[in-house]
Amino acid sequence: MVADLAIYTVVHQPRRLKLPAQPIPRGATIEDITHCLFDERMNERYFRKVAQYSYYPAARMFLDLVRQGMRLSIGFSISFLRQAAAWDKDLLALFRELVAEENVELIGVEPYHSFLFLLDMPAFVQRMQGMVDELEGIFGKRPVVTDTTEMCMSATLYNALDMAGFRGAVMDGRPWVMDWRESTHLYRNGDEAPYVVPIEGGKTRTRSQSKPEQNPPYLLTRHLELSDDVGYRFSNRSWSGYPLFADTYADWIASTWGDLMMIGWDFETFGEHHRVDSGIFDFMRALPEQLARRNVTTYTASALIDRHAEQANHLPLPVYPTTWAGSGGMEFFLGNSAQQTILQLMNHVYGMAKLTENPELIDLAMWLAQSDNLHLIQWYGRSGPEAEVSAYFTPSEWWNLGPNGVIHEQQQVYLNALRAMEPYLPARLARQTKRKSTRGRTQRPKRELAGAHGK
Amino acid sequence: MMNLDGAIAPENTLFVLLCFEGPDVYSTAGGLGTRVTELSEALATQGYTTQLIFIGDPYKPATELRVDGKLILRRWAQWVSKYYPNGVYDGEEQKLYDYNDSVPYYIYNEVVRPAVAEGKTVVIMGEDWHTVEVMCRTSDLLNWYGVRGKTLMLWNLNSLMSLHRINWGRLNFVTTLCTVSKYMKHKMWELGVNPLVIPNGIPVRHLDPIDSEAVSRLRAIVQRGDPQRLFLFKIGRFDPDKRWMMAIEAVARLKDNGYPVTMLVRGGIEPHGADVLRHAYHRGLQIQDIVAQRPNLEQCFNALEQAPTADIYNLRFFLPEEFVRATYASADATLANSGHEPFGLVALEVMAAQGIAVTGSTGEDYAVSFENAIVTETDDPDEIVGYLLYLRRHPDEQERIRTNGYLSAKQFLWDRVIENLVGKLEFLARKQNIVFPTAQIESSEHKELMGQKAVGDPILGELPV
Numbered sequence: 001m002v003a004d005l006a007i008y009t010v011v012h013q014p015r016r017l018k019l020p021a022q023p024i025p026r027g028a029t030i031e032d033i034t035h036c037l038f039d040e041r042m043n044e045r046y047f048r049k050v051a052q053y054s055y056y057p058a059a060r061m062f063l064d065l066v067r068q069g070m071r072l073s074i075g076f077s078i079s080f081l082r083q084a085a086a087w088d089k090d091l092l093a094l095f096r097e098l099v100a101e102e103n104v105e106l107i108g109v110e111p112y113h114s115f116l117f118l119l120d121m122p123a124f125v126q127r128m129q130g131m132v133d134e135l136e137g138i139f140g141k142r143p144v145v146t147d148t149t150e151m152c153m154s155a156t157l158y159n160a161l162d163m164a165g166f167r168g169a170v171m172d173g174r175p176w177v178m179d180w181r182e183s184t185h186l187y188r189n190g191d192e193a194p195y196v197v198p199i200e201g202g203k204t205r206t207r208s209q210s211k212p213e214q215n216p217p218y219l220l221t222r223h224l225e226l227s228d229d230v231g232y233r234f235s236n237r238s239w240s241g242y243p244l245f246a247d248t249y250a251d252w253i254a255s256t257w258g259d260l261m262m263i264g265w266d267f268e269t270f271g272e273h274h275r276v277d278s279g280i281f282d283f284m285r286a287l288p289e290q291l292a293r294r295n296v297t298t299y300t301a302s303a304l305i306d307r308h309a310e311q312a313n314h315l316p317l318p319v320y321p322t323t324w325a326g327s328g329g330m331e332f333f334l335g336n337s338a339q340q341t342i343l344q345l346m347n348h349v350y351g352m353a354k355l356t357e358n359p360e361l362i363d364l365a366m367w368l369a370q371s372d373n374l375h376l377i378q379w380y381g382r383s384g385p386e387a388e389v390s391a392y393f394t395p396s397e398w399w400n401l402g403p404n405g406v407i408h409e410q411q412q413v414y415l416n417a418l419r420a421m422e423p424y425l426p427a428r429l430a431r432q433t434k435r436k437s438t439r440g441r442t443q444r445p446k447r448e449l450a451g452a453h454g455k
Numbered sequence: 456m457m458n459l460d461g462a463i464a465p466e467n468t469l470f471v472l473l474c475f476e477g478p479d480v481y482s483t484a485g486g487l488g489t490r491v492t493e494l495s496e497a498l499a500t501q502g503y504t505t506q507l508i509f510i511g512d513p514y515k516p517a518t519e520l521r522v523d524g525k526l527i528l529r530r531w532a533q534w535v536s537k538y539y540p541n542g543v544y545d546g547e548e549q550k551l552y553d554y555n556d557s558v559p560y561y562i563y564n565e566v567v568r569p570a571v572a573e574g575k576t577v578v579i580m581g582e583d584w585h586t587v588e589v590m591c592r593t594s595d596l597l598n599w600y601g602v603r604g605k606t607l608m609l610w611n612l613n614s615l616m617s618l619h620r621i622n623w624g625r626l627n628f629v630t631t632l633c634t635v636s637k638y639m640k641h642k643m644w645e646l647g648v649n650p651l652v653i654p655n656g657i658p659v660r661h662l663d664p665i666d667s668e669a670v671s672r673l674r675a676i677v678q679r680g681d682p683q684r685l686f687l688f689k690i691g692r693f694d695p696d697k698r699w700m701m702a703i704e705a706v707a708r709l710k711d712n713g714y715p716v717t718m719l720v721r722g723g724i725e726p727h728g729a730d731v732l733r734h735a736y737h738r739g740l741q742i743q744d745i746v747a748q749r750p751n752l753e754q755c756f757n758a759l760e761q762a763p764t765a766d767i768y769n770l771r772f773f774l775p776e777e778f779v780r781a782t783y784a785s786a787d788a789t790l791a792n793s794g795h796e797p798f799g800l801v802a803l804e805v806m807a808a809q810g811i812a813v814t815g816s817t818g819e820d821y822a823v824s825f826e827n828a829i830v831t832e833t834d835d836p837d838e839i840v841g842y843l844l845y846l847r848r849h850p851d852e853q854e855r856i857r858t859n860g861y862l863s864a865k866q867f868l869w870d871r872v873i874e875n876l877v878g879k880l881e882f883l884a885r886k887q888n889i890v891f892p893t894a895q896i897e898s899s900e901h902k903e904l905m906g907q908k909a910v911g912d913p914i915l916g917e918l919p920v
Contacts, residue, residue: 020552022552022556023548023552025535025537025539025549026538026546027538028538032534032538035534
């Protein structure tokens, strides 16, 4: 039965697009392009709201709990951290205080919360390495275990994380990936099998991190049912498990077969997805004691890997990524025509930005590749619980546009970005400079003439 | 006890005017810019704190105070305008988005909230289709914050452009619709709404006497030694609505019939200008372009004087106001013969300059034919020819029309128009249960006085509480 538990939570706020799409002035500076693409006023409004109802009370709660001995793994998107730095430094300080605790492990998260790995895998590797440095700069801890975006994982992603030098990664324990396996064991997708003969002339694995990892990353698979009982169903009055109390939940964990368990939630589960009057804070505050009574001990993700590294099992990974969103496959993000169009547009914008060779525009394109822009339109042409979740995350202000209006305007944002980047293409810049210098040459005689006249 | 007589006064009311156009050269494209510039100045001159939020010159200060600080110019969307050097409507959609997006919050945070805290009422007036969305959003925002009832919101239609972009139901719900003439009121009936009419106005300086020497000199220059030569003037955008073709054809027919004419024309950059000048050319009229760089009155005269003789002088430079007014006064007629004119400010300015305006018969409510102007009722050029020849035969009629025109124009000074506006605002305020405290209430002396009376005055003491 499970006696080792890792609790993982991830803090993220999207950088929402400005809808309806703001037309971008021709020849706009990158700062002005950015201003037109993202609705920072709305982002700030949502940020402050969630900070009030969730971030502050939940961070304080977790701070109390880890000081009492509970161990926690926590990840932050850079998207969130930049908003916190801009709009609420006190909150950022509170999270720093939390992460500084010995019982807290900092988990890596794809910095932009983007689907960059669908567009440019080498760039993804680079950004994940950059993320480690950035998080270390902010929190003073260097993540060695990482999440991606929406807990996506595939064979290719795994190899990318391996290349980036991570010791471990989290993924969702979806039945279609786990097959006959339980998520209550430690896994990895090693290079021992199926190849037993070394590939001749093959390059050795390159790692940019200071301490190269000798083994391929371990995989902690999130327990789907028990995670969603809290993350998704906790305040659902029609759920057979409602109301869920800490003792019951601890019972369920303790009676699950396996070596270990990782449960993972959005940080916003506390106070935002489930409001304070749902009892979610009382539940969480009571949970460590109830776990202890049942001999379940909490560990950080790395500690859990340490304890079970010798018993790690092989987990074949799919080509198509799994995710913790929706039904566990990319169809949650790419299942309707509107989402597919946006992905294409993300690709076009990213390609255009790469062509400009302008780092700021490439950065902008990565923001536009944020997964949330696909998450928020999953509801298009659909109904049911997944569509309800998607619609829940869609900013209420957008509904004035109507469903088709939201889709149209979202696409327009990408089209505007594409057009706005065109003047930055090196060939165009070169022609522009040439035209300017040609005009300068033709004007010179006039000035000289004027000077002569003056004499 | 408060003396609440419902009177709007500078002490209890602020104005916010929303318009794309404004007083900057960058912001002026037509009559709308003139209207808001003069209306805002007139309100400020009367003592009302007035903010004009417009698409201003990107290289001028974002905020500028005029009229002893009573008029506050807010140049909006300057960061967008920097990318669009060709005036207010260059980059229109980009500017519109920014305007709609940011102005409502500014109005709430910086104008209405402080005004409400001081017990003042804010009158917000939007102009033309560009301000429809911003008016709706502002109303929604003020409603959200519970202060919509403390404001009066009016939206005024000056032109029929882009009406298809307006959600009339929504706009009519959140604002009181206004327009500038009965003609426009009837036009708007077709859209299912019934606006109040508040006419345009002219500033008092338009009634200043015009230098008679300048008038004589201009006539002498234009007539080229032929006192029988008719002197006509037409100014406005090159827009088919202005009936430029009718005017040109009338000049050609006069010439064909042995009546030489000199016509000064000042159009815009619109492509219809090419049609107009081509027609003039094909009708055998001699055209002379005149260019100058921001000339003064004297330089205008010189430029005309030095130009070769022609039937039509195409003035391709910015005309100083004193030159325009001198031309109105000198000309035998100014052809403001539009087929569609919401109000027709040009004709009113002609009348103020004691000129003879030949108007169309749409929005020019002030024009009474052969009393204070000449009103054409068809697009037949012969109508203009006939009326001009009639006036030529009756110089006394000309003088009477000039005098009556001047007197009529006096009735449309902005001060008079503002009286009309205030009257309507008080009616609207009553419907909204807005109470305007009188200035006296605000003064401490008054409070003291009231306090003394309440204690010592037996009459007040007997009043029921």
